Amino acid sequence: MSRADQTRGQLDGGHHRGGRSAAPVLDAVSVRDERTDRFVELSAFLTGYGRVELTGTGLTGLYLQTLDAVLPAGVVDELLDAHRRLPAGANGAANAGRDVAGGALILDDPKLGPVARNVILLWYCGTWTALSEAWRAAYGSSPLDASRVVSAEAYQGALQWAAAGAHPAGARQQGFGAWSLTPEGVSG
Amino acid sequence: MTAEHMTAEHMTAEHMTAEHNGDRTYDVVVVGAGVAGALIAKRLTHAGFQVLVLEAGPSTAWTFDGYTEHLDEFYTAASKGPESAWPPAGNAPQPDTADVRSGGGYFVQRGPNKYGSSYTRLLGGSTLHWLGVCLRMLPEDFELRSRYGVGRDWPLGYDELEPYYREAEWEIGVSADVAEQEHLGIRFSGGYDYPMRRVPPSYSDQVLGAAVDGMEVTLGGEPFALKVRNYPAGRNSIPRGDYQPVGAVDERGDGQALAADLGQRCAGNTACTPICPIQAKYNAQKTLAQADRGNLRVIDKAVVSKILVDPVSGVVTGVEYQRYQDPGSPRHTRHTARARGYVLAAHAVENAKLMLASGLGGANAALGAGLMDHPALYAWGLSPSSVGAFRGPLSTAGIDDLRGGSFRGAHAAFRFDIGNDGWRATTGAPDTTVAAAVTGQGLFGASLRGHLEATLPRQVRFSVAVEQLWSSANRVTIDPRYIDPLGNPRPVINYHIDDYTLAGMAAATDVYKQMFSRAGIEDATDSGNSGWFPSAGYNGRVFHYHGMGHFAGTHAMGISAADSVIDADQRSWAHPNLFLVGSGSFPTMGTSNPTLTLAALSLRTAEKMIKELGR
Numbered sequence: 017m018s019r020a021d022q023t024r025g026q027l028d029g030g031h032h033r034g035g036r037s038a039a040p041v042l043d044a045v046s047v048r049d050e051r052t053d054r055f056v057e058l059s060a061f062l063t064g065y066g067r068v069e070l071t072g073t074g075l076t077g078l079y080l081q082t083l084d085a086v087l088p089a090g091v092v093d094e095l096l097d098a099h100r101r102l103p104a105g106a107n108g109a110a111n112a113g114r115d116v117a118g119g120a121l122i123l124d125d126p127k128l129g130p131v132a133r134n135v136i137l138l139w140y141c142g143t144w145t146a147l148s149e150a151w152r153a154a155y156g157s158s159p160l161d162a163s164r165v166v167s168a169e170a171y172q173g174a175l176q177w178a179a180a181g182a183h184p185a186g187a188r189q190q191g192f193g194a195w196s197l198t199p200e201g202v203s204g
Numbered sequence: 205m206t207a208e209h210m211t212a213e214h215m216t217a218e219h220m221t222a223e224h225n226g227d228r229t230y231d232v233v234v235v236g237a238g239v240a241g242a243l244i245a246k247r248l249t250h251a252g253f254q255v256l257v258l259e260a261g262p263s264t265a266w267t268f269d270g271y272t273e274h275l276d277e278f279y280t281a282a283s284k285g286p287e288s289a290w291p292p293a294g295n296a297p298q299p300d301t302a303d304v305r306s307g308g309g310y311f312v313q314r315g316p317n318k319y320g321s322s323y324t325r326l327l328g329g330s331t332l333h334w335l336g337v338c339l340r341m342l343p344e345d346f347e348l349r350s351r352y353g354v355g356r357d358w359p360l361g362y363d364e365l366e367p368y369y370r371e372a373e374w375e376i377g378v379s380a381d382v383a384e385q386e387h388l389g390i391r392f393s394g395g396y397d398y399p400m401r402r403v404p405p406s407y408s409d410q411v412l413g414a415a416v417d418g419m420e421v422t423l424g425g426e427p428f429a430l431k432v433r434n435y436p437a438g439r440n441s442i443p444r445g446d447y448q449p450v451g452a453v454d455e456r457g458d459g460q461a462l463a464a465d466l467g468q469r470c471a472g473n474t475a476c477t478p479i480c481p482i483q484a485k486y487n488a489q490k491t492l493a494q495a496d497r498g499n500l501r502v503i504d505k506a507v508v509s510k511i512l513v514d515p516v517s518g519v520v521t522g523v524e525y526q527r528y529q530d531p532g533s534p535r536h537t538r539h540t541a542r543a544r545g546y547v548l549a550a551h552a553v554e555n556a557k558l559m560l561a562s563g564l565g566g567a568n569a570a571l572g573a574g575l576m577d578h579p580a581l582y583a584w585g586l587s588p589s590s591v592g593a594f595r596g597p598l599s600t601a602g603i604d605d606l607r608g609g610s611f612r613g614a615h616a617a618f619r620f621d622i623g624n625d626g627w628r629a630t631t632g633a634p635d636t637t638v639a640a641a642v643t644g645q646g647l648f649g650a651s652l653r654g655h656l657e658a659t660l661p662r663q664v665r666f667s668v669a670v671e672q673l674w675s676s677a678n679r680v681t682i683d684p685r686y687i688d689p690l691g692n693p694r695p696v697i698n699y700h701i702d703d704y705t706l707a708g709m710a711a712a713t714d715v716y717k718q719m720f721s722r723a724g725i726e727d728a729t730d731s732g733n734s735g736w737f738p739s740a741g742y743n744g745r746v747f748h749y750h751g752m753g754h755f756a757g758t759h760a761m762g763i764s765a766a767d768s769v770i771d772a773d774q775r776s777w778a779h780p781n782l783f784l785v786g787s788g789s790f791p792t793m794g795t796s797n798p799t800l801t802l803a804a805l806s807l808r809t810a811e812k813m814i815k816e817l818g819r
Contacts, residue, residue, distance in 0.1 A: 064653030123648060133642050136652065140638045143282075168279035176634040179653060180660035182594035185625065186278055186475035189482070192441075193404040194472045195596025195624060199661055202590050 051096070055080050058099040061119075062132055063139045065175055070139070073173040079138050082166055086144060087131065088156030095128050095135075127155055140179070142170030230256040230501070230543040231817055233523055235508045235558070237263075238329025239799060240785045240806040241549030242491035243375060247810035249496035253817055256501045256541055257492070258525055260296035260550070263327035263504040266489060268454035268463035274332075278479050284628070286333045286753065287322055289479040293531030296325040296507055297688050301751070304738060312686045312696040318738040319699040321577050321751025323551050327504055330551070330753060331487040331799065333478040335598060336438040337621070338378045338800040340369050342608045343389045345794030348673075352613040354704065355673040356791035359763045359772040362391070368804035370396055373436070376486045376803060377450055379403045380436030388608045399447040402434045403470060406624045408591035408664065409434070409601040415723035416603065421715050424611030430719070432622065434601045438486035438799070439470045452483035453493050474625055476598045485597075505529065508550070509692055511562040512540070513779060520546045520782045526690050534689040545781045545813060549806070552755035552788030553695050556680045559759070559784070561693050566778055570769050572680040574757035576793050578669040579701050579740075579749040581709055582630045583716040585725040590661035593626035594634065599667070600624060606715065607795040616671035616708025619795040620716065626663035627728075634660050664725050666716055667752070670708045671795050672701070674757050701749070706742035709749070754798050756787040774809045783809055 056076055060067050070076065083092045102121060123129050130151050137145050146163045165171050172184040181199050183190055231253035234241045245255045265271040274289045281288035285301050292298045292310075299322040303309025313319060323330045343362035348355035370393065372378075379400035382392050405413070413432035420427050440449040451467035454460075467482035476485050483490070492502065503525075510524040523546065528536040548555045556572040565571045603620040611617075627633035634656075641647045641655050677700055682693035720727050730748055737748035762768025765777035774789050776782040785806050787798035 062648050064648070064650040119648060123646065132648070136642050136648055137639065140642075140656075141635045143635065145639075163282065165280045165282060168276050171279045175653075176638050176656065176660070177594070179656040180594045180626070180634055181590070181592065181657070182661075183472075183474065185284070185594065185628070186275065186473055186479065186481055189471035189473045190595065191471055192469040195406045195474075195592070195600070196404040196410070197592075198407055199590045199592035199595075202592075 052076060052080060054096045054100065055092075058096055059135060059139055061099060061102075062136045063175060065139070073175075075139075075142075075170055075173045078166065078170060079135075082138065082144060083131075083135070086158050086160045088158065091127070091131060091155065095122070095131055098122050098125070098128055127151075138166065138170075140175045142166055142172075142174035230254045230541065232256075232545045232547060232813065233258065233541050233543040234547045234549055235523065236260070236329065236548070236550035236554070237327045237488065237492060237502060237504070238549060238551065238786075239331045239376075239488040239491065240802055241329075241547065242488040242495075243372075243803055243806045244547055244549065244785065244810045244813070245500060246375075246491050246495040247807065248813065248817075249499035251814045251818070252496075252499065253814070254499050254501075255495075256503070256543065258506040258508055258523070258541065259327050259502065259504045260507040260554075261293050261324070261326035261504065262531060263502070265326065265328055265332060266453065266455050268452055268466075271452070271483070275479055275481050278475070283632075284478070286478045287324065290324045290326060290332060293325065293505070295505070295526075295528045295531055295534060295536070295688070295690050297694070298323060298325045304751075310688070310694055312683065312694055314696060314698045315700075317699050317701045317740055319575070319577065319697045319751060320579065320738060320749065321753045321755060323553070323753065323755065325551075325554075327492070327502070328487045328489040334438075334485075334753070334799060335476050335797070336485045337599070337797040338373065338376060338380070338436040338438050339604070339796040340385075340390055340436075341794045341796045341801050343391070344608050344612075345792055345796070348612070348792045352610070354613060356760070356762070358791050359761055359768075365801075365804050365808065366391065366393060368808045369800065371807045372800055372803035374399050374447075375491060375807065376438045376800065377440060378436045378438055378800070379441035380434065384433055385436060388604070397444055398436060400441040400443050400449065403437050403439055403441045403597060403600050405432075405434050406592065406596045406600045406622075408593065408624055409622055411587065411589075411591045412622055412664070412723060413601075416719050419719065419722055421606075421718060423606060423609060423711060424614060426609055426611065428605050428609065430603050430605050432601050432603055435604070436800075437597065437600070439476070439480075439597055440468055440484045441470060450486075450490050450494075453487075453489040455493065470597055472596050474594060474596055474598065503527070505531065506539075507536075507690055507692065508558060509561065509690070511546070511558065511564060511782070513562070513564065518779045520779050528690070536690060545783070545817060547783045547785055547809075547813075549785045552758045552786055553680050555784050555786060555788050556758040557682060557693060557695050560680075560682045564778070566769065568766060569676075570760070570767065572758050573676045573678070574674040574760050574791075575678040575680055575697065575699060575755070576672045576674060576757040576790070578752040578754045578793060578795070579672060579705060579709075580670060580752045581668040581712060581747060581749055582737075583666040583668060583713075583720070583727070583729045584627050584630045585664050585720050585727045585729065586659070587662045587664050588724040588726075591664055593624065593661050593663045594628070596624040598623060598625050603719070604795070606712075611711070612671075614707065615711055616673075616705045617795050618668055618670045618708050618712040620712075620719075621667040621669070623665035623667065625665070626660060627665055629667070630665055633663060637663075668709075668712045668716060669752055669754075669795055669797075670705055670712060670749075671793055672705050674760060674791055675700070675702065678757075680758050701740045703742065706740060706747065709740075709747045710742060710745060713745075713747070752797070754787065754793065756790040756793050756798055758788040759784045760791040761789045762791065773812045774805060775812075783813070785809055
């Protein structure tokens with residue numbers, strides 16, 4: 017990491033939202049840029065996976081690029097802003113599995129709700145799902161808004177495989193006989 | 205001949221010119237580089253005969269780099285069906301299961317039922333995406349008519365085929381334990397065992413075995429005890445004795461084979477269909493690579509369009525083929541290949557199509573008739589606890605106790621495969637499970653994650669392969685109105701699922717429900733996303749079925765020219781130097797996946813040909 021990157025990271029760390037002051041220096045070093053970091057925070061809120069787990073897929077940049085390319089100008093930032101405006105502690109509550117009133121502000125919003133659900137599918141399945149005709153008529157459309165697997169890497173990094181306690185079909189092989197093993201979390 | 209002759213990319217103009225000016229006559233021309241053609245080519249070349257193999261499709265999977273591009277096709281395919289890694293070449297079109305939904309595609313389906321299966325026209329054929337199940341047929345499957353008064357008898361029996369089953373199991377590289385397979389009348393010769401130990405059972409197999417083993421059901425008044433059994437698989441496992449598992453094929457122009465160490469054990473990629481990333485699962489390219497290469501010539505992108513026959517003797521004098529370079533352009537050149545003997549190993553449908561297109565349908569209209577499949581049901585549900593779904597070869601075990609019995613006088617036999625891939629095949633899980641939770645239930649965040657972690661590992665799926673009998677009403681024909689880009693006919697399919705099979709589906713449905721109930725599996729069959737499967741009605745019940753890719757019966761063997769196309773050696777009754785091989789030769793299907801049996805028949809035919817050509 018260059019000195020300039022470090023400096024920017026520290027500055028970004030200063031903008032970081034509350035609740036994480038216990039390790040400000042580490043956070044500062046890990047941050048790439050503020051917008052990406054906010055996207056990861058939003059994604060953690062939507063998917064139930066932690067920021068480290070999400071970043072560990074290596075797909076953050078690809079997904080943010082995909083959203084920027086497919087969605088009408090400004091929509092991604094609107095979503096990021098809506099997430100930032102959620103009541104303090106909303107993330108923690110979502111991670112604890114409680115129904116968060118704050119979530120409804122995004123998920124029930126006619127403009128941002130469908131986009132947020134698509135962000136969830138992006139992370140879990142590695143796919144982009146075309147928005148509805150009604151959404152496109154109301155908020156704008158793009159020729160790139162077509163259902164597809166985003167890339168081979170996205171397919172392999174999709175969270176659904178981890179959620180299943182498995183591995184992406186056709187990749188990250190587990191080795192001979194691994195399929196005989198008792199799954200995690202099963203006793204006996 | 206060196207390795208470079210194997211791929212079109214390395215074939216020079218000089219070779220082509222000498223070839224097509226008729227400078228060379230072969231001992232045998234084989235049409236089709238799938239498992240049947242490859243086995244025969246391997247045996248004949250090792251016996252010193254000059255063999256030309258003509259493959260309609262390209263040879264894009266012959267180098268491991270090329271194979272890996274097919275893997276990428278799979279990763280990025282929106283639908284992960286059996287064809288998703290193997291897109292068609294325009295000049296050698298192929299059916300796609302998506303066509304069953306859309307009504308379009310290569311097949312012209314005349315009904316009344318939809319024929320649900322597909323195959324692949326590519327060097328390696330449909331073994332590139334087969335599941336790898338290598339069950340032998342039962343002795344009673346060969347004598348269905350005499351034993352139960354239905355279907356047909358074969359002109360040869362299990363005992364005659366047994367030595368060739370053993371050879372086929374070694375050629376393919378089958379993993380299983382004789383001790384587990386010796387039932388239902390299946391006999392193995394003394395001291396024999398499979399070349400590799402059985403593929404370890406999945407955790408799911410173990411859970412279901414604990415619940416189902418010993419359970420009794422009654423069919424036709426006869427009690428049967430069910431048991432979850434590992435089935436023989438063409439997937440590399442731990443070798444017995446000095447057997448060397450055969451890994452990936454990697455043929456490069458410079459003679460290197462960088463990937464050859466890959467795939468000597470199954471590594472649990474959970475993607476046998478549509479593509480095993482490391483080729484631990486058998487495909488016909490492995491056999492072709494083992495041929496005596498000095499005696500072998502393979503030309504890909506060569507579509508055989510006509511069989512030339514002496515009108516008096518019926519002897520085949522040559523085959524015409526169309527050579528293209530660009531699969532997307534119909535531009536091609538025409539050639540003729542000549543030999544002493546000819547083998548059609550192009551697939552049950554393509555063999556029949558080619559004979560009909562050559563005007564060789566014969567007088568008794570048997571050619572193309574008898575098209576069969578295993579019209580199969582899915583049964584799926586949620587186990588009370590994790591079965592570890594989405595891990596391992598797509599299926600490692602099944603329940604096959606109902607493959608034989610006196611009930612076969614009344615209805616079809618059937619067999620259950622236990623899936624290791626959750627509801628992938630039935631609903632498109634895990635993607636559809638995620639989508640249902642997100643857009644259907646409105647879940648997000650930790651509750652979404654928790655829901656998926658609690659649901660996906662519990663997904664159970666059975667495939668129920670149901671027997672179908674030979675019927676002259678089910679057939680492949682051609683019609684000049686329906687042609688492909690090179691002007692060759694497209695297959696026209698008449699297909700009907702009769703009451704014998706439907707009654708088998710009804711019995712199979714009752715049995716799976718008993719098994720689910722005993723195992724505490726919450727039945728989810730036919731809910732949600734299964735609506736696209738074709739359906740067939742029977743006594744007020746509706747069955748959603750799909751094809752298993754088990755095409756058979758279109759040039760069935762028999763005891764005389766009056767009722768069949770070929771004899772027990774797969775030799776055409778009408779054309780003495782022509783052999784039609786593959787599952788098209790089957791007069792009955794039983795409940796076995798056809799590849800092992802068609803491989804055994806091919807090896808038997810190769811032996812007959814070697815004796816005859818040597819004379």
